[in-house]
Amino acid sequence: MVNTKEKIWLSSPHMSGKEMKYIEEAFSNNHVFPLGPNVSGLENDIKYYVGTDNCTCLSSGTAAIHLALILLGIKHGDEVICSSFTFSASANPIVYEKAIPVFVDSEEETWNMDPQLLRVAIENRINNTGNKPKAIILVHLYGMPAKLDELVAIANEFEIPIIEDAAEALGSTYKGRHCGTFGEIGIYSFNGNKIITTSGGGALVSYKKEYCQKALFLATQARDSAPHYQHSYIGYNYRMSNISAGIGRGQMEVLDERVTKRREHFDFYKSAFTSFDGIEFLQEPSADFFSNHWLTTLLVHPEKTRGINRENIRLGLEANQVETRPLWKPMHLQPIFKHYPAYLNGVSERLFENGLCLPSSSNMTDDERDYVANSIKSLL
Numbered sequence: 001m002v003n004t005k006e007k008i009w010l011s012s013p014h015m016s017g018k019e020m021k022y023i024e025e026a027f028s029n030n031h032v033f034p035l036g037p038n039v040s041g042l043e044n045d046i047k048y049y050v051g052t053d054n055c056t057c058l059s060s061g062t063a064a065i066h067l068a069l070i071l072l073g074i075k076h077g078d079e080v081i082c083s084s085f086t087f088s089a090s091a092n093p094i095v096y097e098k099a100i101p102v103f104v105d106s107e108e109e110t111w112n113m114d115p116q117l118l119r120v121a122i123e124n125r126i127n128n129t130g131n132k133p134k135a136i137i138l139v140h141l142y143g144m145p146a147k148l149d150e151l152v153a154i155a156n157e158f159e160i161p162i163i164e165d166a167a168e169a170l171g172s173t174y175k176g177r178h179c180g181t182f183g184e185i186g187i188y189s190f191n192g193n194k195i196i197t198t199s200g201g202g203a204l205v206s207y208k209k210e211y212c213q214k215a216l217f218l219a220t221q222a223r224d225s226a227p228h229y230q231h232s233y234i235g236y237n238y239r240m241s242n243i244s245a246g247i248g249r250g251q252m253e254v255l256d257e258r259v260t261k262r263r264e265h266f267d268f269y270k271s272a273f274t275s276f277d278g279i280e281f282l283q284e285p286s287a288d289f290f291s292n293h294w295l296t297t298l299l300v301h302p303e304k305t306r307g308i309n310r311e312n313i314r315l316g317l318e319a320n321q322v323e324t325r326p327l328w329k330p331m332h333l334q335p336i337f338k339h340y341p342a343y344l345n346g347v348s349e350r351l352f353e354n355g356l357c358l359p360s361s362s363n364m365t366d367d368e369r370d371y372v373a374n375s376i377k378s379l380l
């Protein structure tokens, strides 16, 4: 039996044991600074893994989104389309640049940006303002790839660049190609709760070399090439440290194992609830979609559970020392974002009302996930 005093976490860091050799190397060479050989090494590992030519590691996924917007020339007053159903870090950098987020709701299959609604939003913004939105921030939430063919086709038709927020989707693919490599720019996060971690960090990838070069330049205080400190651009300190990158290198060695484990958790939960009518999981709509299943997420339909709702389950699990979380609260409902334009169909609001993220850490034991599933069953 599980010791119920020990909390079961939603998504905890999971070291491989291979990290220390990179960190020790950094210490023995006194490479205890930003950038350095581990950072270049991690960039190479990511390039190889996702199949892209260019990668710049940064201090966070948020920093990567911010720089992506700057690279695309987003300025004061420009409109930037963004998935409404996401974490606030997808949208905050739009406001850092004093641009205007325009939120687009989800479709029901992948829970990501609805292509039809994207088209409506673009056409409506052009009609209303006379200007085209300047970029689209497309999120692959919980590791599930968005409907990329449809979304990319619309973006191409209107010639609007896509920034792919693949913070939660490292290791996910669509038609065999890695999430993050479909747009002009893609970003990943290595925050502590993501599928792999550098304790905190991110990466920006692009098929365009100049984007990654300029990202590095801006992230390192935008220093012109001169013997003195000279600046022609506003710079940022968004570098990744060589120590963090050492953790990342050790984590990249086991990324595929981590994906396999999280997918196993999903399969386990799904089969545990096949006979429960009122429980529905977010699952791959077809073989084109390969999710890393960063978090297993479900919907509770109280009309089929004799009234038991998401909150009953969440609070019941909390009392059993199991950490779960409601799905992301859509951006158009957030106090800080609710006055911005939004194109809605009710999907993300329903997901927010009925959805729950289950413990999905790759270091969760079989006993622990049995305990989670049995606790939910007894609540139902």
Ligand SMILES: *Cc1c(COP(=O)(O)O)cnc(C)c1O
Residues within 6 Å of the ligand: 059, 060, 061, 062, 063, 086, 087, 089, 090, 139, 165, 167, 168, 188, 189, 190, 191, 200, 201, 202
């Ligand atoms: C975690 C996350 C980010 C931000 O990444 P950080 O590395 O934490 O800054 C952005 N978007 C989404 C969807 C995320 O889940």
